[in-house]
Amino acid sequence: MQNKFILGITWVVLLLSLAACSDDVDDPEIENEEELITSLYLTLTDQSGGAYAFTFYDLDGDGGDAPVMTTAPLPANSTFTASIELLNEAEDPAEVITEEIEEEDDEHQFFYIVSGANLTVSYDDEDDNGNPIGIKTNMTSGDVSTGTLQVILRHEPAKDAAGVSDGQIANAGGESDIEVSFPIVIQ
C-alpha cells in the first residue's frame, strides 16, 4: 500500500520535472548610467580673450566607437586662465558632471601633469577646507616645446597628504574617474 503511494509520488515528480516550465526570462532594465562621464572640455583663455580647446569624448561609453580627442597649439610665453567641464552627453540634455564635483569638492581633485612641454599649472580654486579642486586653474607657457598634459580626476584623494595640495599626485590615492593625456605643442 505504502509502496504504491510512494511510486505514485515518484511518477508525479517525474512528470513535473519533464514539464519544467519554460516561459521567457525577463529582460533586464536598461540602466540610466548617471555617473557616466562621456566628455571632457578643457578650455584655456589667454589674456587677449583667445580660446584654446582640448576635448576628449566617447559618447557611447567604453567599447564601441573609439573616443575622439581634439587639441590646439598654444602660443609661447603666455598666461592663460583654464577651466574644465565634464559632461554626460549620453543623456539628453547633457548632464553636467562638474556640478556634482562642485557639490562634493572636498572629495575630488584634478591633477595636471605636464611632461616635456614648457607649461606650468597652478590651482585657482579651493574647497571649504582651503584645498584645491582644480576645476579652475592658471597656466603659463614658456618657450617653444612639445610634450603632454595629463589630466587626472581623483575621487576621495588624501588631500592633506604631502604635496597633494601642490598638485603632486604621488601620495593622493583615490580612484581615477578621469585620466586623459593630451599632446601639447607650444609654438
Add this chain to the structure above:
Amino acid sequence: MRLLLVFISLLSTVNIRAQCELTITGWVTDHHNDESLEYANVLIRESGQGSTSDSTGYFEIGGICPGEYHVTVSHIGCTPEEVLIRISKDTSITVYLEHHSEMIHEVIVEGKSSLNSHTEEKKEISEVQIRQNTGLSLAELSATISGVSSLKNGSGLAKPVIHGLYGNRVVVLNQGMQQAGQQWGNDHAPEIDPNSVNQISVIKGASALRYGSSAIGGVLSVSSAAIPLEPHLHGHARYAYQSNGRGHLINTSIYQGKEKWKWRLNATYNLRGDVSAPDYYLTNTGKDEKSILLQLEHTLSAKTTVDGVFSYYDVNQGILRGSHIGNLTDLNDAIIRDVPFYTADSFSYSINAPRQKVNHTLSKINLLHFFNDNQYLRINYGNQINNRAEYDVRRGNRSDRPVLNLKMIANNLDLSYHHESDLHKWTIGLQNAHRDNTNNPGTGIIPLIPNYRMIQTSPYLIWEREVADVEIEAGIRSDIRRLQVARIDPVDNDNILRSVDHYYNYAASLGAKYHPSHAYDILLSMNLAKRAPEVNELYSFGLHQGVAGIEEGNENLNSEQSIKALITQHIDIKDKVWIELSSYYQHIRDYIYLNPQSEPRLTIRGAFPVFKYEQTNARIYGLDGSIAASISDRWSAHMGYAMVRGTDLTNDTYLVFMPQDNVNLSIKSYVSNDIIKNGSIAITPSYHWRQNRLTTEQDFLVPPDGYFLIDMSVNTDLSIGKSNWNASLTISNLMNTSYRNYLNRLRYYADDEGRNVRLVLQYNF
C-alpha cells in the same frame, strides 16, 4: 566523520537490587586492534561518579541509583565517546575508542557510507576541527586539507581551490544540492556558515556522476549529519574570540531525537572589525555574519523517513578600502606603496563601501523510502534564494546604491533509486535543476552578468561491485542544459539581445579500490566530463573593479572536456605510521580562461587592459602526500606536502592562479589528568614556496616571495564538576611575519594578516 564506534552489550543479572546500590562495569578497548586501554577515564555525567580503567581495560563504578545516565569515556589521544544507558540492574558495557583518531583522520580515507561512493578520494573535516577553527570561513577551513587551497580576496572572502581548480569548476554542495550563488566571481565566497553544519568534506577525485559535470575540479560538500537518537535535550553553547579583528562569535546548537521526530536548531552570530597586517590595520575588512539552521527528521514508518532543512545566512562584508581603484595607473600607484592608501590609524568595526551584502536561504525536503532491505528510493526537493548586492565607492552619494544587485532563485528536484544485491549495487537517478538569475534594476550601471534562466536535466546510472578485497564503481551521466539569456547590447545600450543555447554533455567514470590488507590500499579513478560554459564566460561584459581590467565574454565558447586520473595509496605501518600519497593528472581540452589582449582599451578614465574568455588545451598534474606517526602515547607528528603544476599546452605557457607548493609539519603532545581530558598541544611550522611558474606578461606584479609561518594550538576537554567543556587556543602566524600570498588577490595592495590568537570555549549539555 563519526563512525559508529560504540558497541554496547548489556549483560543482565537476575536480581534487581535496592536503590543506589547498582554497579556499572565494563571494558575499554582500542577500536583498531582490540587492545585494552589502560587509564581511560569513565565518568557518569549526571552524578559525577567516575573511575579509571586498569591494565586489562576494566573499570567498575558502584553505588549508582537506577535511572538514565550519560557515560563519557575518554582516553589520551582518543576521541571521547558518550553513551546513554538506562540502569535498572547491574550493567556491563564495552566501549571501543578510536585511538589517535586525529592522525587516522588525517591519513585514512573516509569510511563506508551507503550513500557515498567507496572509490572516490574524499576527505572530511571533523566536528572537532570545525569547533577548534571557529572563526575561519568555509574555504579557509577546507584549505586545512592537503591539496586544497583557498583563493582569497582579503580576510574571510575565500573560495576553495581543489587540485588547482576553482570557481565554476568546483561544485559546492550545500545539504546535497549545488549551492546556487554567484560562483563565477573570484571575490565571491560560498554563502555558508561552517558552524551551522557538522559534516564538511572535500572530494578531490571528483566523480562527476553524482554532482554534475561542472565538478571537474572537485566537490566541497557541507551538510548536517543525521540527528542521533537521544530523547534528552542536548547541545552546546560556544563562544569564540579572535584577537586580530577583535572578533566575537557565538554559536549554539540544540537537538533532541525521539523515535518519531528529531530536530536540531543551530544559530551563529559573528562580528569582527578590521583585521590587521603585522604593521598596519587593513581598513574596512570587518564582517557581520548571521546564520540559522533548522533540521527536522520524521520517521513515517519503519520503511519511510522524511527530513528537511531550512537555513538562512546573511553577511555584510567589507573589502579593503585601499584595494578600490579606478584604473591601471591607480593599480600601479597602489602596488609601489608599502602601506595601502586609506589605512586608518585606529581600529574600527564599521563596514563601508566597498562591501558585499549577501543573503542565502535554503529549504529542502527529502524523502527516503525502503521498498525492502535491498531497494530504496530517494526524492529530494530544494529551493534556494540568493541575493547579492555589491557596493563601491561612488560619486554623488551613490555609495549606498549597489553596483551589482543580483537575485538568483534555484529549484532542484532529484530522484534516485537504489538496488543492492549481494555483489552489485545499482543507482539510477534523475537530477533536475532550474536556476533563474535577475539583475535588480537601479544600479545605474550596465550589468556585468545578464539575466538568465538555466534548466538542466541529468539522468545517471552507477554500478558498484565489491568482490573480496576489490571494490569497483562505474557510471555514466548526461547533462542536458538549456540556457536562455537576455542582456543589454554592449554596443548599443538601448537594445536587448536575447539568445537560447543548448548543451548536451556527458560524463563517465570508473574507479577501483584494492585493499588487500588492513595495512595497504590503493585507489584508482578515471573521470571523463564535459563542462558547459557558464554565463559569465559567455556573456560577461564590463569593468572588473579590483583588477582594473575589462572582461569580455565569448558567446562562441564550447564545452570543456576534461579527463582526470587519480591514484591514492594508504599505507599503515604497524598502527604506528600512516602514509597517504595521492597523485593526479588532468587534461582539459578547450579549457576556458581569461586571456589578456595585446591592445589596451582607451577610455576617458584611462587605459584598461582587456581580458577575453578564450579556450586552450590545459594540463594539470600534482601530488599531495601526508605522513603521520605515533611516536609514543604522548607524542605524535604529522607532515603534509602538496604541489600542483598547470600548463597551457596550446600557447606553451603556465596556467595562472595555481597554488604554490607548500609543506607543513605538526608536532603534537598529549596531556590528560583528572580535569584536563584529552588535552593536546601542537606546533605547526609551514613553508609556502614562491610561485615561480608564471611569466611577467601574465600578471601586473611578480608573485610574492615564499614565506615561513608558525601556528600553535592548545586543545582540551574539561570536566568541571558535572559539566563538560571544550577549550582551545590557536595562534596563527605566531611570529607575526609580514608576507603576501599569491592566491590572495589583495597581495597587490597589502600584506596578509598578522598574528591572530583565537580562543574557543564550548559548554556541552
